Amino acid sequence: MGATMQVLRGFMLLLWGVLLVITVVDPSQVDGNAAVMTAVVAGVYAVKFGWRALSARLGVNRCYLCADGVAVTDRFGRVRDSVAWSEVTGVRQTAVAGLVAGFHRVEISRSRPNTPFWRPAPPLWFVAPGIKSPLVRALLEEGRRSGALQ
Incomplete structure (x- = not known):
């Protein structure tokens, strides 16, 4: 979803550039096209960076590594799922x-002691952005340190 939105924002910037070129060719189009499109582009990027700042402040969509396990939050900052290293x-x-x-x-695959064998516990999953994500490296190191991973 995020990559799609990034591509759409890129197309919007491309369209904005085309409208600015058209405005240079025909200056009477400034009020009709370029001003409105500039306001739309500025609004979209203001919402993007505003949401990024707000979600960071509220702790939304985070993965917390603890000595006892891992917890993942949802869009509203509440714990979506967690798993102990012993599981x-x-x-x-x-x-x-x-x-x-x-x-x-x-x-993260897990086993719960009171779960029947025909219905395994659902895995905890999350997405970490970046090619060399420090979160993934820290997760694997913490798992090895706690003895849950080899």
């Missing part, structure tokens, strides 16, 4: 590197 049976990591973005998808 971890494995970690599966998928790295994706593309032209637009790169990220890691981490899936």
